[in-house]
Amino acid sequence: MSLAIKDDEVDIVIGALRSDLTTFMNEWRPMFSRFHLIIVKDPDLKEELKIPEGFNLDVYGKPEIDQVVGSSTSILFSGYSCRYFGYLVSRKKYIISVDDDCLPARDPKGFLVDAVAQHISNLTNPATPFFFNTLYDPYAEGADFVRGYPFSLRGGVKCALSCGLWLNLADHDAPTQALKARQRNSRYVDAVMTVPAGSLIPISGINIAFEREAVGPALVPALKLAGEGKCRWETMEDIWSGLCVKVVCDHLGLGVKTGLPYIWRTDRGDPIASLKKEWEGVKLMEEVIPFFQSVRLPREATTVEECIVEVANAVKERLGSMDPVFARAAKAMLDWIKLWQSVGSSSSRSSAV
Amino acid sequence: MATVSPTPLLKDELDIVIPTIRNLDFLEMWRPFFQPYHLIIVQDGDPTKTIKVPEGFDYELYNRNDINRILGPKASCISFKDSACRCFGYMVSKKKYIYTIDDDCFVAKDPSGKDINALEQHIQNLLSPSTPFFFNTLYDPYRSGADFVRGYPFSLREGVPTAVSHGLWLNIPDYDAPTQLVKPLERNTRYVDAIMTIPKGTLFPMCGMNLAFNRELIGPAMYFGLMGDGQPIGRYDDMWAGWCTKVICDHLGWGVKTGLPYIWHSKASNPFVNLKKEYKGIYWQEELIPFFQSVALPKDCTTVQKCYIEISKQVKAKLGKVDDYFNKLADAMVTWIEAWDELNPSGDISAKIPNGASK
Numbered sequence: 136m137s138l139a140i141k142d143d144e145v146d147i148v149i150g151a152l153r154s155d156l157t158t159f160m161n162e163w164r165p166m167f168s169r170f171h172l173i174i175v176k177d178p179d180l181k182e183e184l185k186i187p188e189g190f191n192l193d194v195y196g197k198p199e200i201d202q203v204v205g206s207s208t209s210i211l212f213s214g215y216s217c218r219y220f221g222y223l224v225s226r227k228k229y230i231i232s233v234d235d236d237c238l239p240a241r242d243p244k245g246f247l248v249d250a251v252a253q254h255i256s257n258l259t260n261p262a263t264p265f266f267f268n269t270l271y272d273p274y275a276e277g278a279d280f281v282r283g284y285p286f287s288l289r290g291g292v293k294c295a296l297s298c299g300l301w302l303n304l305a306d307h308d309a310p311t312q313a314l315k316a317r318q319r320n321s322r323y324v325d326a327v328m329t330v331p332a333g334s335l336i337p338i339s340g341i342n343i344a345f346e347r348e349a350v351g352p353a354l355v356p357a358l359k360l361a362g363e364g365k366c367r368w369e370t371m372e373d374i375w376s377g378l379c380v381k382v383v384c385d386h387l388g389l390g391v392k393t394g395l396p397y398i399w400r401t402d403r404g405d406p407i408a409s410l411k412k413e414w415e416g417v418k419l420m421e422e423v424i425p426f427f428q429s430v431r432l433p434r435e436a437t438t439v440e441e442c443i444v445e446v447a448n449a450v451k452e453r454l455g456s457m458d459p460v461f462a463r464a465a466k467a468m469l470d471w472i473k474l475w476q477s478v479g480s481s482s483s484r485s486s487a488v
Numbered sequence: 489m490a491t492v493s494p495t496p497l498l499k500d501e502l503d504i505v506i507p508t509i510r511n512l513d514f515l516e517m518w519r520p521f522f523q524p525y526h527l528i529i530v531q532d533g534d535p536t537k538t539i540k541v542p543e544g545f546d547y548e549l550y551n552r553n554d555i556n557r558i559l560g561p562k563a564s565c566i567s568f569k570d571s572a573c574r575c576f577g578y579m580v581s582k583k584k585y586i587y588t589i590d591d592d593c594f595v596a597k598d599p600s601g602k603d604i605n606a607l608e609q610h611i612q613n614l615l616s617p618s619t620p621f622f623f624n625t626l627y628d629p630y631r632s633g634a635d636f637v638r639g640y641p642f643s644l645r646e647g648v649p650t651a652v653s654h655g656l657w658l659n660i661p662d663y664d665a666p667t668q669l670v671k672p673l674e675r676n677t678r679y680v681d682a683i684m685t686i687p688k689g690t691l692f693p694m695c696g697m698n699l700a701f702n703r704e705l706i707g708p709a710m711y712f713g714l715m716g717d718g719q720p721i722g723r724y725d726d727m728w729a730g731w732c733t734k735v736i737c738d739h740l741g742w743g744v745k746t747g748l749p750y751i752w753h754s755k756a757s758n759p760f761v762n763l764k765k766e767y768k769g770i771y772w773q774e775e776l777i778p779f780f781q782s783v784a785l786p787k788d789c790t791t792v793q794k795c796y797i798e799i800s801k802q803v804k805a806k807l808g809k810v811d812d813y814f815n816k817l818a819d820a821m822v823t824w825i826e827a828w829d830e831l832n833p834s835g836d837i838s839a840k841i842p843n844g845a846s847k
């Protein structure tokens with residue numbers, strides 16, 4: 136049922152927060168080498184990037200970012216948010232993005248997981264957000280819809296976003312990881328499933344893929360915590376971005392999948408140190424989740440850009456006075472849409488309802 | 489973290505309900521896991537037939553004559569010649585929890601080759617909270633080795649009581665007749681090592697083959713409808729109960745889990761027989777799903793019984809025009825609640841409705 140896609144329809148976008156990418160690139164070489172890569176260097180990173188030979192890639196750093204978006208707007212792209220610049224300038228239909236401290240994982244049989252191929256499969260097979268299939272992905276080999284699944288819903292809808300998972304260092308927040316210092320994720324759950332329409336999930340930016348043409352503008356670099364740092368424990372930008380994407384997908388009838396593929400996330404950092412540095416993010420979620428659960432987009436919003444503008448306005452109106460981080464997020468979202476329209480839109484098509 | 493405490497047996501708090509028309513030989517394989525428990529066997533079909541129960545099990549058995557005797561005229565709500573009759577077992581049970589399993593379901597093995605104690609897993613599922621308000625991407629956060637992911641609000645991490653634990657099946661998957669006809673050889677060999685809460689507001693097709701629930705919480709909603717002899721439809725019993733149950737759980741703030749445990753489903757039923765039974769359902773389902781998706785229960789429905797009666801009214805009002813069957817079903821739903829309350833007079837379990845929960 137999946138569409139066959141050509142290699143030149145895919146960009147792999149990597150945000151580089153550390154300079155030496157040798158091991159990372161070499162380990163991923165079997166999966167990456169067919170595709171074009173965009174590597175975006177964190178503007179705050181001083182050292183030169185070390186990238187091994189043999190890849191078809193473009194590298195962007197502070198000078199290029201400043202040139203394309205202007206140095207005042209480039210503030211959007213520091214730290215983990217540098218990857219969004221890659222999403223902006225890509226001209227491909229699909230984007231796959233993993234953090235630079237992640238390596239290919241092995242499945243329970245010991246085989247290396249081709250995360251790129253799995254993400255592509257997730258994106259090119261339909262999603263089924265309107266009714267839960269108890270055997271998970273009905274389009275997977277050896278599976279199908281179960282008894283009771285309405286036939287009219289079996290065609291599914293387009294999958295716009297694929298969220299993968301992590302073995303070893305899972306994406307817990309700092310308090311959780313600090314409390315369970317030795318806990319590592321060793322459970323390989325062999326399933327892909329569609330997140331039901333109307334349900335929100337925390338979408339981690341560590342291992343994702345999306346159809347840029349369908350939802351590109353909805354992945355917004357907007358929520359910058361006051362103490363945001365260079366460890367995922369010190370950020371919530373991806374969680375915010377993911378909530379925006381899910382709300383937009385629900386409104387436009389697009390699907391979001393979660394589950395396979397796994398990547399192996401290497402041990403890095405100290406959750407207690409991160410917690411000392413940045414603890415606001417965890418508190419903010421108490422406001423953020425109810426807000427996104429209650430956002431309602433008007434029928435007239437029929438494109439991704441229109442939807443994001445609506446969400447941004449709602450953020451400003453309902454969260455803006457609660458914490459300056461929200462007012463800044465709303466502004467960043469509006470700036471992002473303007474940027475997308477001027478820089479990003481030459482190959483992106485908006486999804487109409 | 490420290491050692492995980494062992495799962496309580498709950499042997500005096502849980503009944504195993506088994507519908508059968510043939511024999512109960514399958515219990516031999518389950519003996520190591522089921523023997524401590526009381527069984528309620530609901531004999532379907534010809535009541536003159538004797539069902540042989542393996543030695544050593546503590547059980548009560550009901551056939552059609554017993555059902556008629558106990559319920560009198562209200563027995564009309566219990567299906568005849570269909571495994572849907574099992575819900576009579578839920579009604580007469582006096583226990584807090586129910587596990588129901590089909591007589592062609594056997595012990596499965598996990599990927600390491602170990603026998604799966606399905607009942608123990610169901611108990612774990614029922615005794616640990618559910619998380620219906622926000623999806624955890626690492627699935628059940630209360631399992632050992634797992635937890636909530638970054639971004640999951642702390643205020644939602646206590647979870648809510650779990651009302652239902654829906655298990656799955658290896659080998660013969662629970663497909664409808666058309667799918668069985670197209671893929672007669674397909675077997676489910678994928679062991680998905682996860683339990684997850686089905687989000688609030690999301691419906692699913694519940695299967696009664698390997699199902700456990702908190703009877704004290706949700707029992708009255710587990711009516712398996714009018715199926716089988718004299719009815720225009722079959723194989724929709726568990727799904728009907730599942731849709732009613734999910735709507736009520738969503739309204740009252742309880743959780744429904746799906747995933748582990750697996751059992752081994754051995755017998756593929758005849759797809760042509762199934763097609764005849766399901767045929768109308770395949771069309772009606774297209775009306776049923778939008779119906780259940782849009783059921784709104786008023787705030788004063790604070791007990792399962794009140795919710796269920798309200799749903800029956802809406803079934804009559806909105807589905808009666810699809811087919812007269814739904815008028816009969818709506819009446820049977822009311823009869824069921826009356827019978828339930830008669831046999832279980834200790835009173836309803838009221839749930840505190842969370843603020844603004846009604847759709």
